[in-house]
Amino acid sequence: MKIATWMEQSGVAFGTSGARGLVSAMTDAVCCAYTMGFLLHLQNLGEFAPGKPVALAGDLRPSTPRILRACVAAVEALGGVPVFCGYVPTPALCHFAFARAMPSLMVTGSHIPDDRNGIKFNRAKGEFLKTDETAMKMQDVTLPDGWFDAHGTLTRTIDLPAVTEIEDAYIDRYRTFFGATALKGMRLGVYQHSAVGRDVLVRLLEALGATVVPLGRSERFVSVDTEAVRPEDVVLARDWATTHGFDAILTTDGDSDRPLLADKNGTWLRGDVLGILAAQTLGAGSVATPVSSNTALEKSGAVPNIYRTRIGSPYVVAAMSHAAQAGQGPVVGYEANGGFLLASAVQQEGRTLDALPTRDAVLPMLCALVTAKAQKQDLSSLVATLPPRFTVSDRLKDMPTTLSQKHLEALRAAPQQGVANLGLSTACGVLCDVDDTDGVRMSFASGEIVHLRPSGNAPELRVYVEADSIPRAETLLAQTLLAVGAWREH
Numbered sequence: 001m002k003i004a005t006w007m008e009q010s011g012v013a014f015g016t017s018g019a020r021g022l023v024s025a026m027t028d029a030v031c032c033a034y035t036m037g038f039l040l041h042l043q044n045l046g047e048f049a050p051g052k053p054v055a056l057a058g059d060l061r062p063s064t065p066r067i068l069r070a071c072v073a074a075v076e077a078l079g080g081v082p083v084f085c086g087y088v089p090t091p092a093l094c095h096f097a098f099a100r101a102m103p104s105l106m107v108t109g110s111h112i113p114d115d116r117n118g119i120k121f122n123r124a125k126g127e128f129l130k131t132d133e134t135a136m137k138m139q140d141v142t143l144p145d146g147w148f149d150a151h152g153t154l155t156r157t158i159d160l161p162a163v164t165e166i167e168d169a170y171i172d173r174y175r176t177f178f179g180a181t182a183l184k185g186m187r188l189g190v191y192q193h194s195a196v197g198r199d200v201l202v203r204l205l206e207a208l209g210a211t212v213v214p215l216g217r218s219e220r221f222v223s224v225d226t227e228a229v230r231p232e233d234v235v236l237a238r239d240w241a242t243t244h245g246f247d248a249i250l251t252t253d254g255d256s257d258r259p260l261l262a263d264k265n266g267t268w269l270r271g272d273v274l275g276i277l278a279a280q281t282l283g284a285g286s287v288a289t290p291v292s293s294n295t296a297l298e299k300s301g302a303v304p305n306i307y308r309t310r311i312g313s314p315y316v317v318a319a320m321s322h323a324a325q326a327g328q329g330p331v332v333g334y335e336a337n338g339g340f341l342l343a344s345a346v347q348q349e350g351r352t353l354d355a356l357p358t359r360d361a362v363l364p365m366l367c368a369l370v371t372a373k374a375q376k377q378d379l380s381s382l383v384a385t386l387p388p389r390f391t392v393s394d395r396l397k398d399m400p401t402t403l404s405q406k407h408l409e410a411l412r413a414a415p416q417q418g419v420a421n422l423g424l425s426t427a428c429g430v431l432c433d434v435d436d437t438d439g440v441r442m443s444f445a446s447g448e449i450v451h452l453r454p455s456g457n458a459p460e461l462r463v464y465v466e467a468d469s470i471p472r473a474e475t476l477l478a479q480t481l482l483a484v485g486a487w488r489e490h
Contacts, residue, residue, distance in 0.1 A: 003037035004137040006030060014133045016312030016456035017359075020109060020118030023063040027152030028070040029143060031119065035074035035105065037139035038121045041132060042103050043078075047124040050079025053100075055164075057085040057093040058107035059196040059255045061114045061221050067107045069158045071119065076158070077144045086163040089197035089256035090120065091360040092170040098125055098356070108196075108255035111337075112458050114221040120255075126357045129314045167200045174366060175207045177346075177353040182370050184209030189240050189249040191215050191233075193222040197256025197361065204362060205250070215240055215249070224251065226258040227337040227462075228394050229268050241266030248369060248379055252361040259338040259361035261368060263379035270294065270391055271338025273383055274364040279303055279332050281367035282346045282353075286328035288319035291437045292336045292393075292451055292464045299387035304328075310438040312456065313359050316341060320357065336391070336464070340364040389466060392473045396461040396485055404454040404461045407487045408440050411452070415442070422483040424450060427476060448472075450480055461487075 007013045010030045012021030019034055042048035054075045058064040064087070075082040083102070085093055090106045097104035101124040109117040121128040121136075128136075147156045188210045192198035198217065205212045216236060224233065237249050241264060249262040262268045272293035279287050279302065286305035287297060290312070298306060305328045307319040316333040320343035323331045331343035339359025346353045356363075372382045411418035415434045419425050419442060428444035435441040439453025439462070451464035463480050467473040 001033075001141060002137065003034060003139050003141060006033050006037075006141070007137065015118070017110070017314070018106075018118050018120035018128070020112070020116060023115055023117050026063070026067060026117055028066070028073070028154035029148045029152030031067050031070035032074040032077070032148075032154070033141045033143060034119060035071045036078060036141045036143075037136045038105065038128075039074065039078050039080065039103070040139045040141070041136045042123065044135075045123075047101075048080065048103055051081065053081045053083045053102050055083045055085055055093060055097040055102050055104035056107070057088050057090070057104075059109070060087060060194050061109060061117055061254070063114070063117045064107045065160070067117060067119070068160060070154055071105060071107065072160060073144075073147065073154060073156065073158045077147075082161055083164050084161040085166045087196050088167055089170070089200060089252070089361070091257050091356060091358055091362070092166055092197070092200065094122055094358040095170050095173060095356055096166040097122060098358075101125060106255060110255050111223055111225040111253040111258070113223045116458065122358070127314055127317050129318060167203070170200065171204045171207050173353070174204060174362060177348075177351050178208055178366060178370055180207065180209060182208045182366070183373065186210045186247045186369065186373060187213070187245065188369075189213050189215050189244060189246045191236070191240075191249055191251035191260075192217040193224055193251065194218045194220065195224070195252045195254060195256050197252055201250065201252065201256070201362070208366070213244060213246070221254070224253055224260070225337075225395075226253050226260045226271055229260065234268065237262045237268060238266035250365050253337075256361050257339050257359040258335075259340075259365045261365045261379070263383075265380065267380070269368075269379065269383060270336070271364075272297075272334065272336045272391060273386065274338055274368055275334030275340060276300060276302070276386060277371065277382065278334065278340055278364040278367035281371045282330055282332060282342075283348070284330050284332045286320075286323035286331050288316045288323060288331075288333035290316065290335055291435055291441055292453070293334070294336070294389050294391045294466060295449070296387045296389040299389060308437065311335070311453065313339060313341065317343075317357055334364065335359070336393070338364060388468055390468070390470045390473045391464060391466045392470070392477045393462065393464040394477060394481060395455065396463065396481060398459060399454075399461040399488065400459050401454045403487060404452075407484075408452060408454070411440050412436055423479060424483075427479055448476060450476065452484065
């Protein structure tokens with residue numbers, strides 16, 4: 001049966017980054033089939049063959065070990081050699097696998113609740129692109145006879161291999177480039193919650209000379225979304241900042257590929273602001289970033305070449321590849337959720353940071369901290385050097401994707417009427433532009449931007465707002481969420 005049919009029957013489909021779905025739908029049989037389809041596609045490309053290694057890792061969700069065993073079963077069924085890297089950050093897995101031209105997969109649902117999970121696939125040298133997803137869907141997969149029961153549960157005994165240690169090399173990557181004293185004298189908090197990189201992040205910061213205090217470790221999975229920070233995490237950061245006197249507080253999402261950094265006041269910084277600071281620190285010649293990212297990038301004039309894409313790292317990677325072919329290096333990319341990608345090596349002061357073309361939580365946070373320390377500024381002062389453009393975002397939960405798409409189609413068809421119905425004509429003034437690169441992004445004469453987009457991973461509607469001040473952006477976000485919430489009634 002083709003993978004496309006498996007997806008249709010199970011409801012576990014490709015989102016912005018990998019296949020994701022309800023844990024109940026991600027049966028062992030489904031996960032094994034998807035992994036076999038992935039490897040068969042790579043076999044057609046000459047990147048996999050029997051006897052070749054495949055790296056695997058996972059996050060800390062309760063369902064992850066089971067899904068990993070189903071993925072290992074697929075590797076073994078096709079004659080591959082599973083290399084289990086343990087429960088480690090996605091970028092650490094990619095750093096290990098890309099350097100060895102080894103296909104890899106990460107079992108993770110990123111930031112979404114733990115009743116869902118996913119599998120992120122990677123090719124031998126980079127991320128799985130949308131063209132790869134299309135080709136994988138066409139793979140015809142036959143599961144090994146007798147390995148699964150009628151409910152899709154694995155009946156064959158499959159053990160996870162002994163762990164291959166990869167975290168030390170990931171830490172060395174940054175210690176070598178930034179130096180062992182890069183953060184000396186800084187006092188940093190690390191909000192650990194249930195992020196898979198919670199311990200390696202502490203080790204890494206200490207390796208760069210910082211004094212580190214772990215905070216908020218949880219034994220149950222906590223859904224931390226770096227793009228829509230929970231109110232309780234806003235309160236926690238401010239309380240910790242007041243109590244401990246940190247220079248900054250750092251954390252990540254579940255698989256530790258997206259950062260969240262707070263200043264000394266406990267105010268969380270936007271990921272797209274971090275992206276601009278990191279691009280400046282690294283001397284980027286080009287930036288690829290989705291349309292949802294803050295326009296302070298263009299207004300700063302810091303980067304000569306800018307590519308705006310759809311949301312999702314595969315689109316950013318594709319744009320970065322174009323920039324690299326055009327010789328516009330160093331080539332970087334980032335997303336509004338903070339994930340930062342490096343498509344070409346960076347050389348500074350005789351040190352080289354090799355490319356890592358996948359989302360990484362560590363690099364943008366280190367760039368901001370190192371730059372602030374070098375300039376004898378705190379993070380809030382560093383952010384204040386950027387043009388005053390402020391982005392806030394949130395999500396409308398339990399919003400069926402089909403319903404969101406229906407209303408967005410109506411908005412595209414009659415934008416003036418649509419913005420009037422949402423109250424945006426009164427709130428923002430004249431509508432100047434509608435960008436449908438990904439969702440509907442509306443720009444107004446006031447300079448304000450409202451962007452509506454269905455999530456690619458869950459039944460949610462994402463709302464992004466950009467304005468000249470945080471209070472104004474928050475007010476407009478609240479108004480818009482209330483307006484689109486009424487869509488549920490129609």
